[in-house]
Amino acid sequence: MATRRTGLCGYQRYGRNSRVGALMTVHNLYIFDRNGSCLHYGEWNRKKQAGISKEEEFKLMYGMLFSIRSFCSKMSPLDMKDGFLTFQTSKYKLHYYETATGIKIIMNTDLGVPNAKDILHQIYSTLYVEYIVKNPLCVLGEQLSSDLFSTRLDLYIRALPFFSPRAA
Amino acid sequence: MTVHNLYIFDRNGSCLHYGEWNRKKQAGISKEEEFKLMYGMLFSIRSFCSKMSPLDMKDGFLTFQTSKYKLHYYETATGIKIIMNTDLGVPNAKDILHQIYSTVSMGGVSNPVSLSPSPSLLSLSFLSPPSSLSLSLSHSHCM
Numbered sequence: 503m504a505t506r507r508t509g510l511c512g513y514q515r516y517g518r519n520s521r522v523g524a525l526m527t528v529h530n531l532y533i534f535d536r537n538g539s540c541l542h543y544g545e546w547n548r549k550k551q552a553g554i555s556k557e558e559e560f561k562l563m564y565g566m567l568f569s570i571r572s573f574c575s576k577m578s579p580l581d582m583k584d585g586f587l588t589f590q591t592s593k594y595k596l597h598y599y600e601t602a603t604g605i606k607i608i609m610n611t612d613l614g615v616p617n618a619k620d621i622l623h624q625i626y627s628t629l630y631v632e633y634i635v636k637n638p639l640c641v642l643g644e645q646l647s648s649d650l651f652s653t654r655l656d657l658y659i660r661a662l663p664f665f666s667p668r669a670a
Numbered sequence: 671m672t673v674h675n676l677y678i679f680d681r682n683g684s685c686l687h688y689g690e691w692n693r694k695k696q697a698g699i700s701k702e703e704e705f706k707l708m709y710g711m712l713f714s715i716r717s718f719c720s721k722m723s724p725l726d727m728k729d730g731f732l733t734f735q736t737s738k739y740k741l742h743y744y745e746t747a748t749g750i751k752i753i754m755n756t757d758l759g760v761p762n763a764k765d766i767l768h769q770i771y772s773t774v775s776m777g778g779v780s781n782p783v784s785l786s787p788s789p790s791l792l793s794l795s796f797l798s799p800p801s802s803l804s805l806s807l808s809h810s811h812c813m
Contacts, residue, residue: 529724529725530724547724548724548725549724549725549726550723550724550725550726552721552722553721554721559722562718562721562722563722566714566715566718566722569711569714570711570715570734573707573711574734574736574741576697576698576699576707577697577704577707577708577711577755578695578736578738578739579674579675579692579693579694579695579739579755580674580693580694580695580738580739581694581695581738582736582737582738583737583738584736584737584738585736585737586734586736587735587736587737588734588735589715589719589731589733589734589735590732590733590734591719591723591727591729591730591731591732592727592728592729592730592732593723593725593726593727593728593729594723594724594725596719610722610724
């Protein structure tokens with residue numbers, strides 16, 4: 503059973519079984535709170551910008567994911583348990599993870615990443631909870647200003663076995 | 671593995687065909703509203719995917735999945751859109767949907783009884799191929 507440690511745990515878990523060969527990458531990552539405020543945005547490999555301001559981009563991302571989740575649940579041919587998880591296009595894949603407290607983490611990767619749920623869960627439990635929630639200086643609900651959190655998140659993403667600075 | 675249901679839309683958003691094989695939960699709205707919601711939402715999702723894409727897009731939105739089902743989207747150059755909900759075991763339905771389209775377009779367009787271009791294609795030959803094709807394809811994907 504894999505033990506969980508910050509930074510290298512993804513490598514331990516995925517190292518032997520990951521399909522190494524094609525370059526795989528994380529493009530960007532958003533963290534929203536339950537009110538729709540964007541707490542953090544990180545970018546590692548983005549070739550095309552949205553053409554709108556960051557503020558509008560965050561609102562669009564949050565609003566659209568809200569609509570997609572509502573739509574998935576309404577149009578579901580089965581009774582839903584968890585809800586919307588990912589969508590993919592011919593070039594990238596968007597992964598969605600929501601906690602019981604309403605924190606939403608959205609990560610865009612390339613197509614080689616099958617299931618990022620564990621990764622996003624870890625980002626929440628080992629990074630967000632440890633460096634933000636437990637930090638008496640961080641005010642929840644505002645844009646995260648913790649450099650330590652940003653640095654740790656950056657290290658964690660770069661340490662993922664499927665991360666490469668260049669997209670496939 | 672199973673196919674839950676399937677929608678075919680034309681370029682104007684009219685639902686040409688809806689087939690259901692294994693649906694346990696209805697949407698709670700009329701079929702007409704459901705078709706409008708499906709078409710409109712897929713339109714928005716495609717526009718959103720293209721705008722927020724971190725890379726230059728080639729084809730566009732293909733599928734999304736939840737913890738219970740997966741929605742597959744296929745669009746032709748003529749604007750015909752095929753949407754299929756399956757369970758999670760189906761990795762890539764693009765070929766299947768392409769086959770459905772070629773089977774259906776041959777049956778629909780060449781049939782002298784069918785009306786053209788936008789009203790629903792009512793010929794019986796049009797209605798049966800997707801059902802049998804979907805079922806046979808879904809069985810062929812069973813492990």
